[in-house]
Amino acid sequence: MKVETKEQLTLQNISKELRIPSEIIVSFLNNKGTTIENLPYEKVTAEDYNLLKKEVKSLPANTPLIFISDEEIKNFKPVTKPIEFWADSPLSNLEKLIYRQLSFEKPKTERVVGMTPFNWKFCKAKFSGKFSTGQRFTLFDDTVTELLSIKPNQTLLDLADLLGFGTDLSIANEIVKDLKLNGVISGVGTPEQYSLTEKGKSDHQYRTKSKPPTTSPFELFIDYYNPANKFAKSLFNHEAKVSSKELKPAFDFSDIEKIKSLAEEQAQNIHLPKAGFFLQEANLIENSFEYFQLRYIAVITEILDTNTNNIWIFDPYKKDISRPLTQIARTSEELQKSIKDSFLTEAKASGELLESVQKDVEQIEFDKAIVSSINIDDSQKSVPESFKPFLSYDSLNTVEFELEMEKLFDTVKHQLWLIFPWVKDGAFAQRLALIRKAIRNKTMIFIAFSENEGMVRKPNDKMVGERAMEILEQLSIDHTNFFFAELSKFHEKRVFAFLDDKFKCEYSGSQNYLSFYVDKSEKGFRRENMKRIVWSDKTDEEFELRKDEFINSYLKRLNQQLQRDEAQLAVPTFKFEALVKVKKKMFYEKTKEKIESVKRYFGSDDTDIEKSLTEIQTRITIVQQKIK
Structure with missing residues (x-):
């Protein structure tokens, strides 16, 4: 260190x-x-x-x-006057921060009535868990289980033939022996006919050979006000005061599915199916409960156009409005009553009533003016805190852009367009973890690279590495939210990020993110620059041009693929090898799903594209029927 x-x-x-x-x-x-x-x-x-x-x-x-000191949080007293009446009064650091962070969240048609501290209750329970781990499928494991899921009761000779080994049973026999040993498949009859076991069907779903279970203790944090809150551990990660009262949450400690839901987030070494950890049993350890309460601050606002109240929860440890806790507070009647009772006790003592704030005629008219002068729809479009760093102009050096992209991949919810002339094997490998994370988060990923612009030795060579192209094609087959296309010659470096369906940003400059990688601790690296650009009408125009070029290239590649397969299937003597047939089926099944996504993103504004997509769907159906 x-x-x-x-x-x-x-x-x-x-x-x-x-x-x-x-x-x-x-x-x-x-x-x-x-x-x-x-x-x-x-x-x-x-x-x-x-x-x-x-x-x-x-x-x-x-x-x-x-x-903000712990003492300031502990000693915070309820505030019963709206900030409009005492904006010039001296405020504590905690109050300043609450009002500032709230200003980014609440609509202008909400007026602060007051705020009050309260204790959020939760507990920690210990379990004895029985769980199994797993070994990831090989390509052959995946192929055999896929074949048996489509057509069970296959003999060893059948499987060898379908795998393309003909009458050579040696490799197929080793695959079958291993899958039988792991309980994935079982055989009956003479010669044995193999099918997936119940365990095998589950293993096939997760592409993992699960091992015999082991036993281990684990802990879960359980939210008193929302027992299904699987993020309780990360939300309540500050040292908490032990509660004097044992308030057991309304949680069914015998419901394994509910326990799995919490464990998938809080005890991933016990239950995380995508990584091969499967919780099978969980028994509550007797007398293992620990009870806690953590101090938060509730801000109560008045919605001017409806004269109703709203609640916001400020997390003084993370120094921000907590969206998850705010959502829970608004849906928990028990918590709302607790917060309002706490506030009303103080409000009555000071002459301010929450349900009946005394207003003179001038104040009422002022409230009406605020409501009428604000477009309510626009007022609801408060910028999420995580989006704010991406919505202003900035100039980023090499390392700054690396860091920016890491944050962007974590934040973007809607679409991410990476448009770079080159895609090199080494640099692209460094981006894979981020790309896969965004794919898992249901983000639409579009990657565009250039045709050979004369900088590649052989005229027919690509400006994308062989290994990178293999990965691009596999990602495209495996995921309905991943697309790539080769565009006509260009040398620009652009990123278009749709953070959600409202907020977006653009990057442009000299750094080729898909062919150049620099470690953040490296020194003496090549200097590059990328500019974060505030989205404008000009950006809209440029994006639409690239979007049109992308979809045309994508459709051209898909049509060429269909033409090749249709031509092969038209030859009477032509026969697909079994493994190729399986891959083709998977490719066209996924592609058919992807066409629906493409229609939503590209076809709604262009009738020609929508017509082309519908024609491709029809052609895919015909090819699927011919691949038997």
Whole structure:
């Protein structure tokens, strides 16, 4: 671990490292109780430096660096006056932060009535679990189980023939022996006819040979107000005060499916099917409960056009409005009653009533003016906090763009377009984990590369590596939300990111993300630059041009594939090898599904494209019928 020297712990060096203005660091430390002046070579203690690094790392993007002590959270008192009446009054750091973060979330037609602290209850329970692990299928395992799922009761000779080995049974025999040993298939009769077992059907679904179960203890965090909340462990990750009352949540501790749902997020070494971990049994360990409560702050607002109230939950540990907890609070009658009772007790004592805020004629008219002057639909389009870093102009160097793309892949919900002339094997391999994560998150991924622009030795060579092309094709076959296409010659580097169906951004510059990779710790790397561009009408025009070119290229490639297969099937003596036949079936089944996605994304605005897609669907059906 690198040890910071005293010479490095100066205000100037820390400001550069953390990319925070020195005056903000000084304000943060002064609020903490550390006296420091805003001078470049002012020394900072190792303790304060570590606290600064921890705060910067844990805060959401664009959250101001404001010191909030545990005592300030503990001693926070209910606030019963709307901020409009005392905006010029001195506010505590915690109140300033709450109002600032809330301003990004609430519509303008909601007025703050007040806020109150409250304790969120949860518990931790220990289980004894029986779970099995698994070994990933090989290509042959996958093929054999796929064949048996389509047509069971196959002999060893049948399987060898379907696998393309003819009468050579040696390899097929080894595959069958291994699958039988793992309980994936079983055989009956003479000669044996093989089919999938019940276990085999499950293993085939996850492409994993599950092993005999083992027993291990594990823990689950259970939310008192929403027992189905599988993210309780990550939400309640701050040191919590042990509750004095044992309040058992309404959770069925004998329901294995409910336990699996929580364990898939909280105990992934016990239950995570996609990684080969399968929980089979879970028994609650007697007297294992631990009860907790964690202090949060509820902000109560008044919706001006309906005269009803809304609740927002501020997480003082993560220093932001918590969307998951806000959603739970709005759906839990018990929690709403607890929050409102707490607030009303204080409100009545100070003469302010939540259900009947006294307003004079002038105030009522002012509220009406606010409602009538704001487009309600627009007011609901508050920018999600995670989107804000991507919605302003910025210039990014090589490493900054690497970091930006990592965050972008995690954030984008809708579509991500990667348009780069080259796709090289090594660099593309470095991007695979991010691409696969986005695919799993149901993001539509579009990758476009250039035709040979004269920079490749052989005229017919591609500007994409052989291994990269294999991966592109496999991803395209395996996933209905992944597409790639070769476009006419270009040398631009562009990214179009649709964060959701409303917010989007663009990147343009010199860094070829699919053929150039730099490790974030590397030094002396080639200097590149990418600009994050605020989406505009001009961007819309340029994106539409590339979108049209992409779909035309994609359809051209699909038509060529169909033409080749139709030509082969038209030859009376032609016969597909079994393995090729299976792959062709899988390819066209997936492609048919993908066409529906393509129609939604491309066909709705273009009748010619929609017509072409419908014709392709018809042709696919015909080819599928001929591949027997």
